[in-house]
Amino acid sequence: MKIFDLIIIGGGAGAFGGAIRADELKANTAMINAGLPLGGTCVNVGCVPSKTLLYAGEIMHLVRNHGIPGIELAVKSFDFRKVVQDELALVEKLRSEKYSKVLKNLEHLTFIEGRAKFASPHEVQVNGETLRAQKFIIAAGSTATVPPIEGIRETGFVTHIEALALERQPKELIIIGGGPLGLEFSQMHSRFGTKVTLLKRSPSLYPTSESELTERLAQVLIQEGISVKRGVRITRAWIEGKKKTVSFILDGEEERVSADEILLASGKIPNTAGLALDKANVNIGLNQAIVVNEFLQTSHADVFAVGDAADLPLRLETTAGHEGTLAAENALTGSRKSIDYDAVPYTIFTDPQLAGVGLTEEEQMKRFGTCMCHTVSFTDVPKAIITKRTEGLIKMAINPETKQITGVHILSPHAGEIVAQAMMLIKNKNTIDDVVETLPMFPTLSESIKLAALSFTKDISKLSCCI
Numbered sequence: 009m010k011i012f013d014l015i016i017i018g019g020g021a022g023a024f025g026g027a028i029r030a031d032e033l034k035a036n037t038a039m040i041n042a043g044l045p046l047g048g049t050c051v052n053v054g055c056v057p058s059k060t061l062l063y064a065g066e067i068m069h070l071v072r073n074h075g076i077p078g079i080e081l082a083v084k085s086f087d088f089r090k091v092v093q094d095e096l097a098l099v100e101k102l103r104s105e106k107y108s109k110v111l112k113n114l115e116h117l118t119f120i121e122g123r124a125k126f127a128s129p130h131e132v133q134v135n136g137e138t139l140r141a142q143k144f145i146i147a148a149g150s151t152a153t154v155p156p157i158e159g160i161r162e163t164g165f166v167t168h169i170e171a172l173a174l175e176r177q178p179k180e181l182i183i184i185g186g187g188p189l190g191l192e193f194s195q196m197h198s199r200f201g202t203k204v205t206l207l208k209r210s211p212s213l214y215p216t217s218e219s220e221l222t223e224r225l226a227q228v229l230i231q232e233g234i235s236v237k238r239g240v241r242i243t244r245a246w247i248e249g250k251k252k253t254v255s256f257i258l259d260g261e262e263e264r265v266s267a268d269e270i271l272l273a274s275g276k277i278p279n280t281a282g283l284a285l286d287k288a289n290v291n292i293g294l295n296q297a298i299v300v301n302e303f304l305q306t307s308h309a310d311v312f313a314v315g316d317a318a319d320l321p322l323r324l325e326t327t328a329g330h331e332g333t334l335a336a337e338n339a340l341t342g343s344r345k346s347i348d349y350d351a352v353p354y355t356i357f358t359d360p361q362l363a364g365v366g367l368t369e370e371e372q373m374k375r376f377g378t379c380m381c382h383t384v385s386f387t388d389v390p391k392a393i394i395t396k397r398t399e400g401l402i403k404m405a406i407n408p409e410t411k412q413i414t415g416v417h418i419l420s421p422h423a424g425e426i427v428a429q430a431m432m433l434i435k436n437k438n439t440i441d442d443v444v445e446t447l448p449m450f451p452t453l454s455e456s457i458k459l460a461a462l463s464f465t466k467d468i469s470k471l472s473c474c475i
Contacts (some may be wrong), residue, residue, distance in 0.1 A: 011140045012038045014339060015132060016332075017124045017283070018147030020048015020420040021325045022315035024107065025332025026145045031114040035338050038141070039117060040124040040134050043279070047107040048149050049316075050325040056102055057172045058192055059357055062094040065199035066359050068210050069232075075396040088177035088200060099161050126288040129308050143310050143339040146290075146298060148283065150276035150316035150323075155184065158244035163252050165270040168193070178202050180267035182254055185274030186213055186241060188356045191229070193271060195358050198234045205235040205265045207242060207256060214356065218368050218403045220383055221419040225362055228399060235265075238469055245270065278317045293319050304335040312339050321349040340404060350414075351435040355424035360400050363423035366415030366434040380408040382463040386420055389459060390473045391451035397421050404440075404460040411439040411464075416457065426454050433457075440464050 013447030014030050016023045030037040031150050031308040031441050044052050071081045111119055121137040131140050152167040154160065166174070168189055183190050186208040198204045206229075213222040214237075230236055240256040247253070251266035278297045285292060291299045297319035304312045312335040314320075315328035327347065334345045353365035372379040386392035386400035400420030406413050416430035433443065443461035448454050450473065 009138055009140055010034050010038075010412075011068045012118075013141065014038075014143045014145065014336065015040065015124075015139060015141040016145045016147060017041075018048065018145075018149055018315070018317070019044070019046045019107075020315065020328065021050055021327035022149075022317075022332035022335075023048070023145070024110065024148065025064040025329040026314070026330075026336040027114055027117055028110070028129065028335040029333045030340060031116050033336070034116055035336075035340050037114075037117045038120055038139060038238070039111075040122060041118045041134070042121065044149070045103060046111065047103045049105065051103050053169045053172055053456065055325055057095045057099050058168070058189075058196070060098055061091065061172070062192055062196050062357055062359075064091050064095075065196045067197045068152050069359065071249075086200065089175055092172075092174060110192045123282065125282060125284040126152060126290075127284070129288045129310060132397030143340040144288070144312065145332065145335045146280075146283065146306075146311065146313040146317050147250045147315050147328070147337065148162045148279040148317045150270060153270060153275050153277045155242070155274045157184075157242050160270075160272075161244045163247055165252075165272050167272050167395070169316035171271050174269075178268040180251075181205070181269050181271060182207065182252070182265055182267040183271045183273055184254070185272060186210060187273065187275070188214075189273075190273035191225075191356055191358050191362075193273060194236075195229060195232065198229075203233075203235075203267075205267065206237065207240050207254065207265075208236070208238045209240060209242075213238070214362065216368070217362060217364055218324060218355075218383075220403060221362060221401050221417055224399065224401055224419055225358060225360070229358070237263075261436050276316060276323075280317055295319070295449040303338050303344050304331055304346075305338065308398055310339070322352055322354065324352070324354065327352055348435070351431060353424075353427040353431045355427065359425065360397070360420050361423035361426040362417075362419050364415070365427055367405060368415055368417065369403070372405055372407075372414055376407070378408060379405055379414070380464070381405045382460060384456065384460045384463050384468065386453075386456065388468055389453060391453050391455065392420070394451060395421070398455075402456045402460045403465075404457075406440055406464065411441060412437055412460075413440060413443070416460070418456070420453055420456065422453055426456065429454055429457055 013035040014037045016039045034239050069216045124132040124134045180203045183206045194204050240258045242256045245254045253266040255264040289308045298313040300318045314331035355363040369381045383403040387398045393396045404420045405415035413433050442463040
């Protein structure tokens, strides 16, 4: 029987974070992976390919809608298949450079391709062999869910995995589900020229952000020609002629929509079912995610879980990677490190992007019973005026007694870049007075953070540009 200090189940961001830290600690480690290739969701079927295609759509949209008088441009041709092939080539390159080559440089790691399942709290079986370890990290990721819609399997559909490798562009596309995936794929395909219908159960595009911002984003998507149906209850799906058809209830009335293809973007389920977690005395919640404490430790003290497999506040590549790092350190050294998820930003890579960090107004009221919030339009941000991108909003929440900034949520071009500054303000517990004393570069979109801070004490419409 082979014996290790640490066994990591998975091959994505969380697994690599753990493996790299374990190697730094010179721990004899095994990584067991099956399903997606090395790199997991992000590099293979997530961030890297989707953002590559989103950028292609953004270029096409900018050519047609730059808004600068005296300049006329046109997209002379669009080869969907070639754009997808370029995306897939980039995925292969980054998977090799950032994962396969990294793995080979880990001196103390043994990689095993296969499906692991627990035989006891300190043993797993893989490829007919039993391996033993003192500690374990489960970083098995998640899989797209298929909602219980009558006829959906018979009708046929694609998930984000197949959608990123389509050989032909759909003329019409139904997207079931919202969240980052549904929103990003809606705009991406619409800008490619596909007629897109987005069906979402929730009335809000993204309930965990500020409603003012998500409503403005909904307006942008609708103006671009996307049919956005919110608050729907989907009843069934079927083939009608050569089209895939979906019926749904909206405001008490039944409607239907047909398309060449259906994309399911209705969430994911953790890959925990085949791990025999009961034999490791590891508890899972109702959503099949592994229950962990703040130190990423499961109900068994020697087993840790990270990323999509664990019941954690955020499911992002960056959090998964850092969770893996901390889990390895906590497991191997006995440290008790954790993540302050209030200081972790998110971004939805639509255009404009929706990003945020910290608490929303609603969350702060629930947690503390007090909040003060101001929203600033990008019509008051000079760089936005210059670039004719004034559709954005920024909302800042503060503690009215201490003036400490508790949340910043942004809808704007490059919001994912701007929110990095807000992240540091939240992490360092800065106040609006701290921000007012800063001198951001003029003209930049990041000035919006200072303008939001100034809005609590001044009428910013009466300030000159450089103030």
